[in-house]
Amino acid sequence: MDPFYQNIASFPTLFFTLLLALTAVYWLVAVLGVIDLDVLDVDMPEGDADGGVHQLAGLLLKLGLNGVPLTIVISLLALFGWFICYFAVYLIFPYIPDGFxxxxxxxxxxxxxxxxxxxxxAQIIKPLKPLFANMNKNTVKNVLGQTAIVRSLRLDSGFGEVLLADGGAGLIFKARTMNNETFKKGDRVVLLQYLKDQHAYRVISEAEFLQ
Structure with a gap:
């Protein structure tokens, strides 16, 4: 087997190879609208949040990995971990006997x-944290009452994303419906309310909003 493929397909590099492959699949299906872009996000919990959430959020804060979407953090960890591990194996393993x-x-x-x-x-995302914080604060004020297009395969009270035209590539937001309504991809909806705890927008159909 080619040494490159042997290294990436064997322990310990295999761990990062699989993680990198999973992140690639995640971004693919997220872009297609099958899952939310920030489905893995963990917020700093308040009050009676689950203990596991507290521990994970605390760990991210301690490591300096908070303040940006968790999916970005995992993707970067997978990428840099893969490079470091691959070259470590490439340089060290030729001197290690095969086996246990x-x-x-x-x-x-x-x-x-x-x-x-x-x-x-942690160093790479440090300058990005203020950008994500300011972007969220400014965006909420400007998008309420505007019409967006459903980009996910469905949009209901528990799942969905919308695309808001901004004159550029567009803005993607998590969205949730009212009264168990369901919309399909391509439907036009209006952003009514920002749900801070879910980082999502409550929406209704454009037709209902214009009535």
């Missing part, structure tokens, strides 16, 4: 690669 010893050496390489990826990702 590769797993013993591979484990610290895996941990070290993940740690290095966390450090790099």
């Amino acid at each position: 010893l590769e797993y013993i050496v591979g484990l610290p390489i895996l941990v070290g690669s993940l740690y290095g990826a966390v450090l790099i990702t």
Whole structure:
């Protein structure tokens, strides 16, 4: 087998190869509107949030991985972890005998690669945090009452995204309907209310809004 393919398909690089493949599939299906773009996002919890959410949010904050969508964080971790792990394996494994010893050496390489990826990702997203915070504050004021197009395969009270024309590539928002209504891709809806706890907009049909 080619050394490149052997390295990316064996431990420990395989861990990051699979993670990188999963993130690629995620972005593909998200762009197609099958799932929400920020389906994995974790907010800093308040009040009686689930303990697991508290722990995960606290860990992200401690590592400096908060303030941007979690999907971006995971994608960057996968990418940088893959590069670090691949080159570590490429440089070290030729001197390691085949067999169980590769797993013993591979484990610290895996941990070290993940740690290095966390450090790099934290530095890269640091200047992006204010951009995401300001973008959300300014956007809410400007889009309420505007008409958007459903971009996901469906839009209901628990799932869906809309595309709002802004003169450029367009803005994509999570959206939720009222009274268990359901819309399909291409329907026109109006953004009525921002749901802070869900980071989504409550919408109604354009026809109902104009009545």
